[in-house]
Amino acid sequence: MDATERQAALDRLNVLVGEWVVEAEFDGLEVPPGRSVFEWSLDGQFLVQRAQAPNPAPDAMTIIAVDPETGGYTQHYYDSRGVVRLYAMTFDDGVWQLLREKPDFSPLHFRQRYVGHLSADGDTIRGAWETAADETAPYEQDFVLTYRRRR
Template sequence: MNAKHPALARLDVLIGRWIVQPKVEGVGTAWTEFSWQDNGLFLRQESDADPMPSTAPQDWRANAPFPNTSIIGLDDTGDEFTMLYTDARGVHRVYRMAFADDVWTTWRNAPGFNQRFTGTLSPDGDTVDGRWESSADGTTWDLDFELTYSRDRN
């Protein structure tokens, strides 16, 4: 195989296991792990969490973390990625993604349920501070939640 495409190589910083902490009172940690698939042609992301504690807000328990998998690939005509997402609820979604200048963005424009994520990688590469937002009309955005990814060094 040839060398990894330069746009894909920018994602090397995500490789490994991360602890994910939503900034929601009563909600515990989750984990996500990034690994190269098919000799670096695709990036695979797997995530899961422990069940929500009974002290978590009701809307978070109803939408408790669940196993999910994403496959991220590149259209080499640009620097933008496509992310195919699926989870244990049977949800299947297609997102667009970019990673440049230590800013990770993911977005989905879908009728009635637009989503976007923006995360900033720390200078040491061990933390991503991010936020998920949603919009019914694609114009007015509401914060869903903030979260922090911390590299798991264990």
């Protein structure tokens, strides 16, 4: 991956920059909205996300980097429970995907993915986190997670 391709990959993430209201839908629970802010760091080489979430979700911070081997992204995830995870990430054609299917900083007790779809106006991302018990089990919805840009 050359510098031009790397910059193009970073530029695709500009749509995420800003402040978002985050709405989580857990079965049987009323959860107030949370807040998420995406901003560039270290001369625009990394996209940092800080999220404040009501219970049962933890507060979190992520750092998104371009993967020079694949042209995709790696999301480094940290949360207020002390959980650290590494996700393979793509953001193409308005579809944001996060995928964790192998052990990283913690054992892999289940596979996990998020698939979100960006609205035509760029102000809403609606998606869901899904989990699978093992590599042969199908994914099942864990909870819906929607981002709405705060103006």
